[in-house]
Amino acid sequence: MTELDKLIIKAKKGDAEAQHLIAFNYWAGEDFAVDYSKAMKWWKLSAKKGYGKAYFNLAMMYFNGDGVPVNLKASYKYHNLSIKKKHKYQSTSYYFLAKKFYMDGLLKKKDIKKGVKYLEMAGKKGDFSSTFQLGNMYDSKSNIFDEYGVKKDDKKAFKFYKMAADNKFIPAVAQVIAMYSNGQGVKKDYKMAIKYINLIKGSDNDDLINNTALLPDAKKSLKAMIKKMKKKYDKY
Numbered sequence: 001m002t003e004l005d006k007l008i009i010k011a012k013k014g015d016a017e018a019q020h021l022i023a024f025n026y027w028a029g030e031d032f033a034v035d036y037s038k039a040m041k042w043w044k045l046s047a048k049k050g051y052g053k054a055y056f057n058l059a060m061m062y063f064n065g066d067g068v069p070v071n072l073k074a075s076y077k078y079h080n081l082s083i084k085k086k087h088k089y090q091s092t093s094y095y096f097l098a099k100k101f102y103m104d105g106l107l108k109k110k111d112i113k114k115g116v117k118y119l120e121m122a123g124k125k126g127d128f129s130s131t132f133q134l135g136n137m138y139d140s141k142s143n144i145f146d147e148y149g150v151k152k153d154d155k156k157a158f159k160f161y162k163m164a165a166d167n168k169f170i171p172a173v174a175q176v177i178a179m180y181s182n183g184q185g186v187k188k189d190y191k192m193a194i195k196y197i198n199l200i201k202g203s204d205n206d207d208l209i210n211n212t213a214l215l216p217d218a219k220k221s222l223k224a225m226i227k228k229m230k231k232k233y234d235k236y
Contacts, residue, residue: 016049023040075096091122140157180196
């Protein structure tokens with residue numbers, strides 16, 4: 001009996017994790033041909049047992065329209081169920097609720113305050129691009145997310161950049177270096193700037209920045225900043 005056969009038996013007996021894995025195989029086409037309807041069926045069975053990853057994947061299927069019409073109400077429902085469970089994609093559900101549903105208002109009236117709160121929760125759960133985006137929103141020198149009307153506050157910007165930087169999120173590291181160097185939102189401190197520049201040395205920073213959810217101009221600006229900061233502190 002193969003491992004796949006064993007997995008199918010467990011899924012049919014009602015094991016929520018096995019049901020989730022069978023659904024993923026149908027969705028990704030790994031062990032079976034791609035079949036979104038069967039993926040949906042198995043994820044719904046897993047979700048009935050409260051399996052967090054199943055909630056998340058159902059939310060994304062409805063959001064993207066994978067094999068079903070786009071259904072934002074269903075996506076919103078399952079993302080809300082997802083954030084109540086501790087699992088790998090919990091932070092992403094917080095991000096989608098924050099950015100897509102509350103700040104962009106895809107489903108109902110915008111709620112920027114709640115969106116900011118949920119972005120912070122996404123960061124606390126490990127999605128450091130969310131805390132980096134919060135830093136951008138509060139940063140008086142950034143206009144990337146000005147459409148949300150968040151009041152500029154460099155101390156808050158530094159707080160969120162640092163939260164992401166301390167977890168080696170490279171774009172945030174670059175911002176923390178700049179803020180320590182310029183005394184923006186924090187007392188000027190070259191020793192701390194050097195500490196953070198050491199996190200950048202030896203890393204493929206361009207590749208890391210390319211994989212972040214930033215606009216092309218913002219990526220270009222960050223790459224230039226890192227290059228400048230490296231050169232400035234190379235002697236230390």
